[in-house]
Amino acid sequence: MDISSKPRQVHPPLIDIRDRGGPAQPMLRVRKLFKHFDLKKSFIESLAGGGQVVRAVDGVDFDVFKGETLGVVGESGCGKSTTARLLMHLIEPSGGEIIFDGETVGTPGLSLREYRRQVQLVFQDSYSSLNPRLTIEDSVAFGPQVHGVSRREAIGRARDLLARVGLEPRRFAERYPHELSGGQRQRVNIARALALEPRLVILDEAVSALDKSVEAQVLNLLMDLKDAFGLTYIFISHDLHVVRYISDRVMVMYLGKVAETGPAEDLFERPLHPYTGALLSSMPSMDPDQRTQEAPLTGDPPNPINPPSGCRFHTRCPMAEPVCAEQTPTLASVRGQRKVACLIHEIGSGHSQADAAIYAA
Amino acid sequence: MSATTLSFDAKAQKAAADAVEAAFERSTGFWSGVLRKLARDPVALVSAGVILLLILMAIFAPWIVPSDPYKTSMINRLKPIGTEHFPLGTDELGRDMLSRLMVGARLSLFMGITPVLIAFLIGSAIGILAGFAGGWLNTIIMRSIDVLYAFPSVLLAIALSGALGAGIGNALLSLTIVFIPPIARVAESVTTQVRGRDFVEAARASGAGGFTIVRVHVLGNVLGPIFVYATSLIAVSMILASGLSFLGLGVRPPEPEWGLMLNTLRTAIYSQPWIAALPGVMIFITSISFNLLSDSLRSAMDVKN
Numbered sequence: 001m002d003i004s005s006k007p008r009q010v011h012p013p014l015i016d017i018r019d020r021g022g023p024a025q026p027m028l029r030v031r032k033l034f035k036h037f038d039l040k041k042s043f044i045e046s047l048a049g050g051g052q053v054v055r056a057v058d059g060v061d062f063d064v065f066k067g068e069t070l071g072v073v074g075e076s077g078c079g080k081s082t083t084a085r086l087l088m089h090l091i092e093p094s095g096g097e098i099i100f101d102g103e104t105v106g107t108p109g110l111s112l113r114e115y116r117r118q119v120q121l122v123f124q125d126s127y128s129s130l131n132p133r134l135t136i137e138d139s140v141a142f143g144p145q146v147h148g149v150s151r152r153e154a155i156g157r158a159r160d161l162l163a164r165v166g167l168e169p170r171r172f173a174e175r176y177p178h179e180l181s182g183g184q185r186q187r188v189n190i191a192r193a194l195a196l197e198p199r200l201v202i203l204d205e206a207v208s209a210l211d212k213s214v215e216a217q218v219l220n221l222l223m224d225l226k227d228a229f230g231l232t233y234i235f236i237s238h239d240l241h242v243v244r245y246i247s248d249r250v251m252v253m254y255l256g257k258v259a260e261t262g263p264a265e266d267l268f269e270r271p272l273h274p275y276t277g278a279l280l281s282s283m284p285s286m287d288p289d290q291r292t293q294e295a296p297l298t299g300d301p302p303n304p305i306n307p308p309s310g311c312r313f314h315t316r317c318p319m320a321e322p323v324c325a326e327q328t329p330t331l332a333s334v335r336g337q338r339k340v341a342c343l344i345h346e347i348g349s350g351h352s353q354a355d356a357a358i359y360a361a
Numbered sequence: 362m363s364a365t366t367l368s369f370d371a372k373a374q375k376a377a378a379d380a381v382e383a384a385f386e387r388s389t390g391f392w393s394g395v396l397r398k399l400a401r402d403p404v405a406l407v408s409a410g411v412i413l414l415l416i417l418m419a420i421f422a423p424w425i426v427p428s429d430p431y432k433t434s435m436i437n438r439l440k441p442i443g444t445e446h447f448p449l450g451t452d453e454l455g456r457d458m459l460s461r462l463m464v465g466a467r468l469s470l471f472m473g474i475t476p477v478l479i480a481f482l483i484g485s486a487i488g489i490l491a492g493f494a495g496g497w498l499n500t501i502i503m504r505s506i507d508v509l510y511a512f513p514s515v516l517l518a519i520a521l522s523g524a525l526g527a528g529i530g531n532a533l534l535s536l537t538i539v540f541i542p543p544i545a546r547v548a549e550s551v552t553t554q555v556r557g558r559d560f561v562e563a564a565r566a567s568g569a570g571g572f573t574i575v576r577v578h579v580l581g582n583v584l585g586p587i588f589v590y591a592t593s594l595i596a597v598s599m600i601l602a603s604g605l606s607f608l609g610l611g612v613r614p615p616e617p618e619w620g621l622m623l624n625t626l627r628t629a630i631y632s633q634p635w636i637a638a639l640p641g642v643m644i645f646i647t648s649i650s651f652n653l654l655s656d657s658l659r660s661a662m663d664v665k666n
Contacts, residue, residue: 088566116568129559133581139560142577143567189563196567 018118018199019066021102027200027232028064028087028119033057033096034256035086039305055304056082058256059096061331064200069226069233071247071264073240073279075301079256080236084204087234088121100200117147120193124205126185130177136188137162137173143196154195161191164228165221183214187221194229202234207242219246240283244268249337252276255301255312258331262338272340275313311343323350398661405657408650415647419466430460430617439633450636452622453629458636462643465617468529472611472618473599473647476533480540481591487541488548489583493556493575503549509542518601522610532611536601540594547590551583585662592655596648603644619644 036053057079064070072080085091087098089105089112100118103110123129130139140158145151159169165187177185186206193201203222207215219242226233237243243250247264252273260273271277278296285291297316302308308315314324324343327350331341343349399405418425428446434455442450449458491502509517521535555561556579564574603620605611612618614625619640626637 085562090562090566113568116566121563121566123559123563125559129563131560131578131582134577142564142569146564146567146569146573192563192567 019101023066025066025102026063026099027066027101028234029097029099030060030062030064030087031097031099032059032061033083033086033098034059034094035082035091036094052305055256055307057086058304058307060253060256060258062251062258062261064232064234065249066232067230068248069235069246071243071250072234072236072253073238073243073250074253074259075279076238077255077301077304078253079304080238080253081204082256083253084121084202084234084236087202088116088119090121117196118198119200119202120196120198121202121204122186122189122193122206124209126182126189126209127177129189130185130192132177135174135176136167136180137169139177139188140192140195143192147196157195158191161194162188164194164225165191166217167191181214183210183218186210186218190218190222190225194225197229198231200232200234202236204236205238206235208237208239215242222246240268240280252279255307256304257312258339258341259313260338260340260342261331262340263336266336266338272334272338272345273313273342274317274319274344278316278318311341319344319351319353321351395658395661399657402657402661404653405661408653408657411646411650412654415466415470415650418463419470422463422467426457426460426463428457428460430456430464431615432456439629439636441633442635449639450633452626452636458639461617461622462619462639465619465622465640466643468612468616468618469599469603469620469644470647472529472532472536472602472606473595473651476536476602477540477591477594477598479533479537480544480594481587483537484541484544485548485584485587488545488550488587489552489575489579491545492549492552492583493571493579495553495556499549499553503546506542506545509538510546514539514543514597515601515604518605519608519610522605527610527613529612532602532605536598536605539601540591540598543594544587544591548583548587551586552579555579555582586659589655589659589662592658593652595651599644599648599651603640 034055035057036055039052039054060079060083062070072083074080082091086093098105100110100115105115106112130136134142137155137158140161141151141154144154144157149157159173162169162173167184167187172180172184177188180188186209189206206222207218210218222233223246225231233246235243235246244264249261250264250267251261252259252267252275254275259275260267260271262272267276268280271280281296299316302312302315308325310323310325310327311317311320311329314320317324321343327343329341329343329346329349331339332346333339334345343351344353346354348354399409427448434451437447437451437455439453440447440451440455442448444450447457447459449462452458452461487502487506491499512520518535518539521538522532525531525535561574561578564578569577599619602611603618603623606618606620607624609624612621614621622640623637623644626633626640630637
């Protein structure tokens with residue numbers, strides 16, 4: 001998996017009869033999506049009203065363009081997986097809008113059921129995400145049958161897909177999940193996600209639990225499938241090398257908010273947000289002369305129950321100034337396709353480095 | 362050199378691949394695997410054999426009994442075990458013990474299995490509904506179930522049959538009510554576990570409704586554990602039913618039933634202790650067989666073993 005020599009493939013124009021908005025319309029527009037979990041409170045406390053909430057996802061805005069791979073990175077607990085589940089409506093959003101190809105999800109124009117047919121999710125835990133009592137062809141064929149495809153046809157489609165993800169149907173179709181290796185099971189999960197012929201696939205740490213050689217195979221499979229089926233990916237991972245390898249654009253999340261987005265190469269070469277910088281310097285270098293000697297960030301992220309005021313990163317940010325604790329940065333375009341939520345990159349924000357950074361940019 | 366080695370390698374590889382393939386061709390369903398494991402477990406085989414014998418004995422008892430189980434005889438009262446014509450002796454009214462024990466198996470097994478079977482159906486339905494729905498529905502259902510839990514099961518069975526009146530039907534009904542809460546609770550807890558697994562989320566993400574998810578993805582994963590638990594209750598049910606009969610709330614004389622026989626023979630415990638203990642021995646053999654079988658079933662169903 002040599003990153004530097006990776007060719008940036010140019011995606012062919014997508015031809016899909018389900019395409020409504022045309023190539024310029026983003027596949028997915030997410031606006032002010034948030035999820036606050038109520039903390040368990042006692043009966044007496046609930047009488048008193050109020051109660052604390054965990055701000056797992058706290059107003060994220062982003063677009064996913066047709067045919068691209070959007071990588072989502074961030075520390076554990078930053079809201080990556082919650083965002084994935086919110087996008088699938090597996091947990092009900094507390095607020096915000098999800099617009100799929102020009103139609104708001106959950107309106108008469110696009111029912112949740114119809115939306116779920118076009119968006120599918122691959123989970124991290126390959127074992128837990130397969131029913132141990134079903135053969136893998138039955139697992140893959142389940143989705144199409146829900147949408148009215150006959151069993152015979154669904155099994156046929158499942159076998160085709162198993163072959164497509166590299167599992168010889170004659171040998172594997174009638175096996176049970178516990179008879180497969182982790183990599184094989186994750187291939188089944190990918191086939192299951194594709195069985196509904198989705199246009200957008202959310203990969204939630206889909207390769208993180210696999211060992212490196214298998215991970216590389218599955219990543220290559222994912223890239224092949226993307227081209228073959230004209231898919232769009234949201235690729236959630238904590239592994240920055242993998243995200244850089246597979247993504248066209250990257251979104252960095254911190255404590256339930258978007259810190260920065262931008263094209264992958266540009267973002268990895270020149271991080272704008274101090275958090276992105278810290279995250280990237282935590283990547284182990286291939287060069288032994290450039291060992292990481294100090295931890296770029298210390299401590300855990302703050303508690304999302306009581307997130308810090310102003311910029312959420314100011315408690316750990318090396319560039320923090322008093323203004324950062326007072327003023328909340330907005331996610332604004334900086335240059336080109338880059339967007340960043342940092343006062344250093346906001347004109348007149350009051351941060352001492354603000355103007356210098358903008359002129360430099 | 363390469364030609365020969367290559368062909369040899371290819372052959373070896375093909376042989377290896379065929380072996381692997383053959384191993385996987387035999388891969389079969391979960392339940393046949395469970396049966397295979399049970400067939401290798403001597404405890405399971407013996408207990409299943411005993412249960413089978415008891416059931417066969419119960420079914421064919423009226424045709425194979427050596428003498429009339431209802432025929433009393435004042436001169437043959439409380440004959441010891443081994444008496445001629447009465448291999449297991451006679452009871453306090455001179456009736457043949459062997460015949461009465463054989464015919465008694467019918468009602469005893471019936472009273473052991475039927476309430477558990479009905480409670481398995483009802484309790485599973487309630488528990489799966491509560492576990493899968495979650496939230497406030499779960500709270501309402503499970504807290505109502507907890508009310509029944511407040512009573513010890515023996516006391517609840519006695520109170521219910523006492524209130525409903527003596528008779529087999531009422532005893533069955535009260536035993537069924539006694540077994541619904543524990544089965545529902547087990548069903549609820551396994552369903553809650555399964556509901557949290559990713560494959561249920563994936564099924565929801567593919568647009569399936571609750572009923573379909575329960576039918577395809579939940580039932581297959583929860584019925585096994587609930588069933589194992591229910592089999593362990595059969596022994597309890599037999600003992601409770603015997604207890605009800607003992608108190609005069611279940612089967613009525615002169616009908617033979619092990620619990621009732623234990624009751625009527627208790628006066629003979631000093632003169633003929635072995636005969637008085639015989640119905641208890643039958644209850645013990647039956648309940649321990651069911652318990653051992655359900656233990657074996659549980660370990661056979663554990664995929665990790």
